[in-house]
Amino acid sequence: xxxxxxxxxxxxxxxxxxxxxxxxxxxxxxxxxxxxxxxxxxxxxxxxxxxxxxxxxxxxxxxxxxxxxxxxxxxxxxxxxxxxxxxxxxxxxxxxxxxxxxxxxxxxxxxxxxxxx
Amino acid sequence: xxxxxxxxxxxxxxxxxxxxxxxxxxxxxxxxxxxxxxxxxxxxxxxxxxxxxxxxxxxxxxxxxxxxxxxxxxxxxxxxxxxxxxxxxxxxxxxxxxxxxxxxxxxxxxx
Numbered sequence: 001x002x003x004x005x006x007x008x009x010x011x012x013x014x015x016x017x018x019x020x021x022x023x024x025x026x027x028x029x030x031x032x033x034x035x036x037x038x039x040x041x042x043x044x045x046x047x048x049x050x051x052x053x054x055x056x057x058x059x060x061x062x063x064x065x066x067x068x069x070x071x072x073x074x075x076x077x078x079x080x081x082x083x084x085x086x087x088x089x090x091x092x093x094x095x096x097x098x099x100x101x102x103x104x105x106x107x108x109x110x111x112x113x114x115x116x117x
Numbered sequence: 118x119x120x121x122x123x124x125x126x127x128x129x130x131x132x133x134x135x136x137x138x139x140x141x142x143x144x145x146x147x148x149x150x151x152x153x154x155x156x157x158x159x160x161x162x163x164x165x166x167x168x169x170x171x172x173x174x175x176x177x178x179x180x181x182x183x184x185x186x187x188x189x190x191x192x193x194x195x196x197x198x199x200x201x202x203x204x205x206x207x208x209x210x211x212x213x214x215x216x217x218x219x220x221x222x223x224x225x226x227x228x
Contacts, residue, residue, distance in 0.1 A: 033215070042121075042204070042220040043161070058215070090160055092216075105151055106216060108160035 002026050006091050006109035013081045013116050021076040021112050023091030030096045032074035033058070033106065034066060036087040043090065049074055050096075081116045088113050120144060123205050123219035130226055134195050138222045140188045140205030147217075150181055152190050153204040155221065161204055164190075195226045 004025045013019060023032065030051050035043040035058075045058030049068040063085060065077045074093075078085060092106040123140045130136045142150075150167035165172065167179040167188050178191040188205055205219035 040125075040220060042218040043216075044218075045215055048215060088158075105163045105166060108162070110160045111158075 004091055004093055004107050004109035006089075006112050008112060009110070010113045011115070013078075013114065015081060015083060015116060017081050018077070018079050019081065020078075021089055021091075021114075023074045023076070023093075023109055024072055025074075025091075025093040025107070026072060027093060027095075027107065028071070029093035029107075030071075031094045031106075032068065033092045033094075034064070034074065034076045035090045035092065036060065036085075037090060037111075038087050046076065046089075083116045086114060086116045119219075120217045121205055121207055121219040123222045125220060125222060127223040127225050130195055130224070132195055132197060132226055132228055134226075135191065135193045136195055136224065137192075138190045138203055138205075138224075140190075140219055140222075142186050142188070142205075142207045142217075144207070144209065145183075145186060146209055147186075147207040149208040150179075150188050151206040151216075152177075152179060152188075153206055153218075155202045155204055157202075161218075164203070192224075195224075197226050197228070200224055200226045 007022045033048040034046040037043045044060045047066040049055045052071040055066045067075045089112045091109040094106045152164040153161040154164045155161045167181045171180045176193045180189045202221040202223045204221045
């Protein structure tokens with residue numbers, strides 16, 4: 001059981017280039033998330049999805065786009081990369097809320113380290 | 118004020134020591150609480166959920182004080198393998214399980 005898989009693991013881009021980060025989960029989770037982690041800032045939510053075909057903005061969505069065409073995949077796109085987007089990106093997924101209405105913990109992929117020169 | 122605040126540390130403790138971390142959160146509507154562990158350059162991993170009545174998992178004990186809006190994590194008999202950053206995490210009910218992370222508290226256990 002692979003859990004949450006992110007590709008690529010590392011990437012170096014030049015300013016202005018575009019790229020797509022792929023997140024795949026095999027746990028049939030409804031909810032998926034993209035975070036970025038920067039030193040001293042903690043993890044911050046970029047975009048999230050509560051189901052196939054739906055996406056929503058998180059705390060820091062500017063400069064990113066996402067798509068959830070299939071339930072198991074959540075793509076994060078950078079249309080025109082900027083040095084400020086140098087970061088470690090984590091994807092996560094979780095089930096919907098359980099019957100006790102307590103939120104479920106999230107399962108994380110092992111991250112994508114992205115450097116923009 | 119940050120939504121979730123933690124002392125960044127580092128906490129340097131000898132093996133076998135007991136160490137406690139606190140975390141405060143600003144939104145009184147926060148509903149679910151977790152402690153995650155993150156090793157250097159790795160993904161966060163769930164350590165334990167935090168329940169209102171307090172809960173224990175082996176050497177780890179988590180407490181929640183809703184009135185004061187703080188969460189604690191106690192680690193007894195520290196092991197070298199406990200060295201990591203501990204992230205305090207909260208969510209609001211009905212927010213699609215969106216997590217709000219503290220910046221983490223770094224623990225270094227030494228011989």
